[in-house]
Amino acid sequence: MAASRDFVSRKLHSLLGVIPLGLFVIQHLTVNYFATRGPEAFNDAAHFMESLPYRYVLEIFVIFLPLLFHAIYGVYIAFQSKNNVSRYGYLRNWMFYLQRISGVVVLIFVTWHVWQTRLQAAMGAEVNYQMMVDILSNPAMMIFYIIGVLGTVFHFANGLWSFFVSWGFTVTPKSQRVMTYVTMIIFVALSVVGMRALFAFV
Amino acid sequence: MMSEKKTVTLKIKRQDGPDSASYEETFTIPYRQNMNVISALMEIRRNPVNANGEKTTPVIWEMGCLEEVCGACSMVINGKPRQSCTALLDQLEQPIRLAPMTTFPVVRDLAVDRSRMFDALKKVKAWIPIDGTYDLGPGPRMPENKRQWAYELSKCMTCGVCLEACPNVNSRSEFIGPAAVSQVRLFNAHPTGAMNKEERLEGLMGDGGLANCGNSQNCVQSCPKGIPLTTSIAAMNRATSLQTFKNFFGSDH
Numbered sequence: 076m077a078a079s080r081d082f083v084s085r086k087l088h089s090l091l092g093v094i095p096l097g098l099f100v101i102q103h104l105t106v107n108y109f110a111t112r113g114p115e116a117f118n119d120a121a122h123f124m125e126s127l128p129y130r131y132v133l134e135i136f137v138i139f140l141p142l143l144f145h146a147i148y149g150v151y152i153a154f155q156s157k158n159n160v161s162r163y164g165y166l167r168n169w170m171f172y173l174q175r176i177s178g179v180v181v182l183i184f185v186t187w188h189v190w191q192t193r194l195q196a197a198m199g200a201e202v203n204y205q206m207m208v209d210i211l212s213n214p215a216m217m218i219f220y221i222i223g224v225l226g227t228v229f230h231f232a233n234g235l236w237s238f239f240v241s242w243g244f245t246v247t248p249k250s251q252r253v254m255t256y257v258t259m260i261i262f263v264a265l266s267v268v269g270m271r272a273l274f275a276f277v
Numbered sequence: 278m279m280s281e282k283k284t285v286t287l288k289i290k291r292q293d294g295p296d297s298a299s300y301e302e303t304f305t306i307p308y309r310q311n312m313n314v315i316s317a318l319m320e321i322r323r324n325p326v327n328a329n330g331e332k333t334t335p336v337i338w339e340m341g342c343l344e345e346v347c348g349a350c351s352m353v354i355n356g357k358p359r360q361s362c363t364a365l366l367d368q369l370e371q372p373i374r375l376a377p378m379t380t381f382p383v384v385r386d387l388a389v390d391r392s393r394m395f396d397a398l399k400k401v402k403a404w405i406p407i408d409g410t411y412d413l414g415p416g417p418r419m420p421e422n423k424r425q426w427a428y429e430l431s432k433c434m435t436c437g438v439c440l441e442a443c444p445n446v447n448s449r450s451e452f453i454g455p456a457a458v459s460q461v462r463l464f465n466a467h468p469t470g471a472m473n474k475e476e477r478l479e480g481l482m483g484d485g486g487l488a489n490c491g492n493s494q495n496c497v498q499s500c501p502k503g504i505p506l507t508t509s510i511a512a513m514n515r516a517t518s519l520q521t522f523k524n525f526f527g528s529d530h
Binding site for chain 1: 442489493516
């Protein structure tokens with residue numbers, strides 16, 4: 076018997092969030108981090124990514140298609156839930172709620188970010204250190220990017236926790252608790268990476 | 278010196294029928310020692326007069342065992358879903374607020390229709406088929422250590438508190454809820470039940486099944502029986518993940 080659409084969609088949604096999207100987020104943040112070594116290092120790293128072979132295939136299958144599915148199905152999931160943190164203020168219920176809020180925040184941020192960088196590049200602009208300096212010289216944009224990056228990193232780290240439960244890796248309460256610590260350390264570590272890169276442009 | 282008679286005030290969310298609007302009615306009843314919410318409701322039934330002294334209809338609720346094993350008398354008491362039989366008035370802040378659980382359709386007043394839970398049990402085949410045309414003899418034995426944790430799962434009384442606490446069980450979703458998921462783990466752990474474990478896992482993998490869980494883990498915090506529901510959910514996540522591979526790639530066992 077074939078698994079239901081619910082089951083396949085949910086599992087696919089969980090998987091895509093980690094592979095490839097989570098890995099892509101880490102890779103993206105790592106390239107950004109070159110900015111801490113100065114404009115030249117960043118431009119070289121960005122140029123290396125740009126000049127990868129079969130770049131469009133990578134972009135479509137590693138980034139855009141998984142992102143579209145994860146985002147659209149994620150919004151459907153988020154608006155299906157009836158949040159109740161005011162009555163059930165437990166940590167995991169808060170994380171459940173924040174996962175849905177951050178998901179929507181990330182969707183808005185990523186849409187804008189893709190428009191501002193990748194689509195501008197498609198229309199002839201050059202994505203480089205100077206482009207980010209220009210964008211982030213606007214304080215409102217800087218705040219928007221800080222919220223966006225922190226939201227993304229949280230959504231990934233906490234989503235990783237859910238991934239481990241949803242696929243049946245962490246079954247015991249103890250292993251789930253340990254994963255809470257591990258994923259929150261990942262959240263803090265990636266936040267440092269993201270923030271240091273952002274502030275390297277100002 | 279005799280002080281004035283002690284009373285108890287209850288604010289009850291009422292509803293005359295499945296489609297009528299809800300309203301609140303206050304009752305003040307004489308206090309007796311060791312009262313629980315059910316005995317308070319019985320007092321109202323005996324003398325259905327509200328706090329304004331007006332005659333009203335008796336408040337409807339459901340009950341069965343009166344010892345927190347049947348699950349019928351669940352309601353929201355002072356904001357918390359629980360069984361009214363074990364809710365002792367001495368331990369509750371007054372006025373005591375009673376409301377029907379919100380996840381289920383209201384039949385009348387505090388009585389709700391928990392059909393979606395029983396439908397869920399049917400969906401996942403939460404039983405052990407042993408009927409046949411001849412005596413099959415005794416089944417395989419169950420190891421004692423397994424029996425001990427399985428016993429904890431068997432305490433589920435389909436009371437609905439975990440579904441009430443779950444943000445993913447609502448009118449917008451078909452999610453079967455934590456209780457039925459844990460029952461699959463119970464029956465799949467049973468040596469005879471394990472003979473049909475794939476059928477139950479297929480039920481969990483159906484629409485509205487296990488994958489709809491969002492891991493808010495409110496269920497395990499709310500279960501009046503302390504059933505490790507989130508452990509059951511994760512264990513069934515593992516079982517259905519493996520079952521998916523077996524189904525797709527093929528397996529003889």
